[in-house]
Amino acid sequence: MSGSRQPASERMYRRVVRAGITSQIAGVVVMSAILFTTTPILLTLSLSLGVFLIALGFLAWLWGVVWGRA
């Protein structure tokens, strides 16, 4: 089974994981807005957008673990 899994190139690994980290940094910044507002639309948008961006980072990490290691 493991023979069928081709590890990604180093360049690809760096690109994907770096994008994931950037996404998480943006997610933390966006979601921090929740601490400073009680406006319903801002709460809703920062919560949903923040969760989405941080989840993208989780996926990038998972991709790195499964396919990224050379």
Add this chain to the structure above:
Amino acid sequence: MIAVWILGVAAVVVLVPLLSLRSSMRTRATPGRRLFTFAAMVALPGLWLLGMFAFADVSMRSTSFCLSCHEMKPYGASLTAGGEETLAAAHYMGGRSDRDKACYVCHTKPGLSGYIDAKLRGLHDVRVHYFGEIPETLRIKGGYDVNICLDCHGETENFRDDPAHRPVMEDIESGGVTCLDCHGPAHAVSEGASE
């Protein structure tokens, strides 16, 4: 206020390892490096996310949050108007429900499904408030669920042993008769308050 500080400092604690990891990306990692990557990209953001969820959830349960939309102002005013004649005022003024989350307690169905339903209805309300057409008369979609009342009152002796309740107990529990049929209106506003 202290939660804001804690989560604000925690945000910095989450950001520092992420920035450090981003500036020192390596493909061939040692076990220690892999552990650091896991902590920076999964554990710390995950824990912070849970904390932020809890913070946002508490914020969105607050009475002041619900009353921040102008459509709700008359309903908020009815919590303290006219003595304790209406159900909402009786609960709020009489200290029968937590004043800091008075709207949430009486407008959220019991259980996890009720919580999810409240979140979905909240999303709908936010959409209508900002982008939709607000109706002149506000009505609860599907009517008021009697199980919200029964969640607190259902097993109490005052409710069970009340001579007025006994003959209609089955109807109350099946939803055929609601509390508002006899104890309404819930709010002292011009129209649509009790539905």
